[in-house]
Amino acid sequence: MDVTEITLAGDTPGLEWRLPVLRFTGTVADAPKVYIQAALHSNELPGTALIHFLCARLREAEAAGAVLGDITIVPQANPIGAAQAHFGEMQGRFDLASRTNFNRDFPLVPLSERDGLLKDFDQQTAVNRLKRTLLHMALGAELVLDLHCDDESVQYAYIDEAFWPEAADLANALSMEAVFLSDGESTAFEEAVGYAFKRQGGEKQASVPGRLAATVELRGRRDVYPESATKDADGLFNFLVARGVIATPQGGPLLPAQAFSGPAVPLDNIEMVRAMEPGTVLFHRDIGDTIEAGDLLATLVTRPGFADGSIEVRAAQPGLIATRTSDRFVRRGDDLMKIACRERTRADRAPGTLED
Structure with missing residues (x-):
């Protein structure tokens, strides 16, 4: 060497x-x-x-x-x-x-x-x-x-x-x-x-x-x-x-x-699951899990202690959970998961990388 x-x-x-x-x-x-x-x-x-x-x-x-x-x-x-x-x-x-x-x-x-x-x-x-x-x-x-x-x-x-x-x-x-x-x-x-x-x-x-x-x-x-x-x-x-x-x-x-x-899928098939509001993340599914449309992925605790203080995050499509964030507090728009889906997830994705 x-x-x-x-x-x-x-x-x-x-x-x-x-x-x-x-x-x-x-x-x-x-x-x-x-x-x-x-x-x-x-x-x-x-x-x-x-x-x-x-x-x-x-x-x-x-x-x-x-x-x-x-x-x-x-x-x-x-x-x-x-x-x-x-x-x-x-x-x-x-x-x-x-x-x-x-x-x-x-x-x-x-x-x-x-x-x-x-x-x-x-x-x-x-x-x-x-x-x-x-x-x-x-x-x-x-x-x-x-x-x-x-x-x-x-x-x-x-x-x-x-x-x-x-x-x-x-x-x-x-x-x-x-x-x-x-x-x-x-x-x-x-x-x-x-x-x-x-x-x-x-x-x-x-x-x-x-x-x-x-x-x-x-x-x-x-x-x-x-x-x-x-x-x-x-x-x-x-x-x-x-x-x-x-x-x-x-x-x-x-x-x-x-x-x-x-699965070997194009980037158009990668669902980027993002936080719609800031809050504490409670994950219900782990990396490597195969999920179906509608499955509960995470709960965002946005107003701790309030009856209406949480939001459910559900899967839009079936697929494989490839990644998730290690953060347990997220800001609005932060990435929560990448899901490798069987079908195209969106038609307006700009060519290039999935995230900065």
Whole structure:
């Protein structure tokens, strides 16, 4: 394993950021190249834990000469966000200077213009230099995984329709309970990679065999345990074996033969359940539950102690509860749940991400 450190100068005197990068060099020139990063939202740490255990397996594979394709790993992709603490809590999702989500505003460039990301580099802010650095590294690979997590959540992923259903092997390897088929219309990291991959020959392609860009949501923010991290690392290792990045280990675990059986639905089928009034949340259903139209999802206690002081939140359509908020007090309009529905939930959703 080769370790390098990228230094990014800060935007004020005397400040700089260090970005460790781990690399495993493959032995087969035409084997798929892989890029994996975690904690782009710095307070989302299940992916960092996964990488810790994955690298242990990769070092063993490297010692055995079994790493066929180059693997680049960034375990903590956002040192800027990791340093942002407000009243004792890390603020790793939004850049406090610009109020922009760290996983938005990545440059959209065709693959042929990859090196242009580093043009006039010193004139960019530290956050933009970080984003361009990460994207430049990712576009040197064929398989790109951005490891995130949700609030309270099942295991799921955002995958562009251009990579589906080929990417069902990833969903199966990581025991995902759902896949959200994204439309490729945002500036998130995974979709910026997909934008380049779909335009590798100039014209936009509807399907890109052999390539993959995915955002993997590794359950919830508090799901950081050695058992789940090891299980996820083993699943990702098996995925790399199946894709020809790592040679099949003798006597080692192999990718399960069964196909992905969970729902794979477009973003138009995701029901965003929001609080219609502020109040205390009493959930009646949990993540992973399959629900029917009319089922009671939550009660909002809006006026504690009053006979008319609560509101019921019911399901508009049948589906799978994929996420819910960990907050137990919400403001009007706050997200309560994401439900993967069998049918389209609305016709007026703007292309792009589901939330900020």
